[in-house]
Amino acid sequence: MKHITADVVIIGSGTAGLAAYRTARAHHKKVVMIEGGRYGTTCARVGCMPSKLLIAAADSAHRVAEAPAFGVHPGEFRIDGRQVMSRVKAERDRFVGLVLASIDSIPAQDKVAGHARFVDQHTLMVDEHTRITATSLVIATGSRPTFPDAWRELGTLLQVSDDVFEWDRLPRSVAVFGPGVIGLELGQALHRLGVKVWMFGVGGQLAGLTDPVVMACAGKGFAGEFFLDADARVGRMERVADGVDIDFLDAEGVSERIRVDLVIAATGRLPNVERLGLERLGMALDDKGVPLADAYTLQTSLPHIFVAGDASNQLPLLHEANAQGRIAGDNAGRFPDIRAGLRHSRLAVVFTDPQIAMVGAGYRELERRYGGGGFFAIGQASFEDQGRSRVVLRNRGMLRLYAEQGSGLFLGAEMSAPEAEHLAHLLAWAHQSRMTVAQMLEMPFYHPVIEEGVRTALRDLNAGLHRGPAMVDRCMECGVGD
Incomplete structure (x- = not known):
């Protein structure tokens, strides 16, 4: 077994982890970064960049479809789903490649591959091959899509938002569950690319909005394009030979049944902290097991441990992850001289x-x-x-x-x-x-x-x-x- 002693350990190499690593290194400390999955940020692989590529294709199709309203009448209108997805994946891979090039510039001795778990408040075990002791640590393990366990019965016909960017072609129809940020972006884009879309939500919420006037205006607009019920009453959802059958009550309370090629779960993301063994540390956690942290220092209840990015369960956005990573890495590098960092306006x-x-x-x-x-x-x-x-x-x-x-x-x-x-x-x-x-x-x-x-x-x-x-x-x- 290999033993490493470091000043700072960063768990995770996503946007927050990379920012934390570089900021901690600026203090001339020995910094080790642990990664248990593939290198490359959520944003580049399955988040903001590939989703915007899909949306760009949808916007292009929509502009052509709307052109006659200006008196401009284009010729044959055709959407090639394979070509759409080919460009999405090619450009996605280019963005990922840029991130990987940045990670390749990090010295090999500063990177450890494997899943980390806490042995005690200063010690980590990486798989079964490396034991690392550190003065301070940053948890930047990111997040993953989550959905109800019962939906697993749908097998491969259940997709999460991450899966969309591996498609080779566009399906004929989808049911999207979750009209949040990811669900609305994907649902409208797929609709404008010729996919039949049904979108279901719970509680009437829409894309993080809380103002009832704005939410009503937005909901009316989206519902005018594709089926949207932000407070749906969905009953049976069953896999059949050629798709998924879904029973639900419409706005008038009438029972309907639809059959779709795929179900897309856009029902939220869950911080990747459950495998870290945080329960051994006596750290203050919220009701979902996520570390509680100061919003300005990113310091947890254990003074030498910090949390940043999606793992902090604060604002799961790239610019927030980057800012949190810099604050957490700076404080881990200067520990115990903790400083409050600048948190931008939401x-x-x-x-x-x-x-x-x-x-x-x-x-x-x-x-x-x-x-x-x-x-x-x-x-x-x-x-x-x-x-x-x-x-x-x-x-x-x-x-x-x-x-x-x-x-x-x-x-x-x-x-x-x-x-x-x-x-x-x-x-x-x-x-x-x-x-x-x-x-x-x-x-x-x-x-x-x-x-x-x-x-x-x-x-x-x-x-x-x-x-x-x-x-x-x-x-x-x-x-x-x-």
Whole structure:
């Protein structure tokens, strides 16, 4: 058996793990990184990059299908599913290759392959071949898709979101369970690529939204494209010779049965911590066995152990994983001199059409924080009649902004809007800069651009703060077609 003594051990080589490794190494410490699976980040292999490749193909198909509305009539319209998936996989592999090249640059003596488990608070066993003792450790083991155990009876006809990016061709029909971020992105993309899609959810939630007005607007839009029931009553789900039969009650309570080629489970992800033996350490865990950690230092209840990325179960987003990895790695490298790291304003984007985005504090969080007592104001703008959105035939969606009464401090936003990825970045910068609504309204807005919808919502919000006049319909000063 091999024995290694290190200053810092990083468990996991994904986005958070790589960031933690490089940051800890900057302290000139001996750092060892352990990986129990394939190298390559979740984002590159099965997450943000391959999903955006599929969405890009779907967007291209949708633009062709919508062209006649502009008086442009393309010729023969055909979607080659094999070609679509071939490009998705080829480009995915290129992104993975870039990550692998980065990992290859790490010295071989700093990498250990195998599954790690804690022997005690400072000792890890990797499979049965290596025992590692460390002064400080970072848990960055990532996450995996999860679904109800009963669904395993569907065998190979049950797929998780990760499996989609290994397809050689597109199926004829799918049932997607889980209208969250991943489910909505995949479901709409597959629909626009010619796949018959049924989407089922539980509890009425949609893509992480909490504002009921934005959620209703988004739900209506998606339901106009493909079958969507965000609070479905699904009964029997059974594998048959040529697919999966699913029984459910429709909106009127009438029983229906559909047959699909595949079922896609997009019902959430689970942090990969159950094999680490954390129960031996006396570490504070949540009810799912995930380590509790300080949001600014990423330090667990054991001062020398830190957790970052999807394993922390905070915000499972690449930029968050990278930021958490840097904070955790820095603190592990400088231990016991712990520092609070910069945590950015919340910024989350769903690449549907219209896109969905959340910035800063959401509606539900503000309701809890202020008790629903009118201590925060709401401003909104619809994109149905917004000038630039109508020009490009993307006039769907709703933007809602929140600000604190009295101070006028901008608190956050939820939206389903065209180009929401860009609107959200502007708003996230304003939020992190702790700008007031008045200060935001002093910023320049060009005409005609979709960003003018932000100005409309800000003016509506300013009126709600009693710091400006009420909005006047079709007022030129308010920006006709804003």
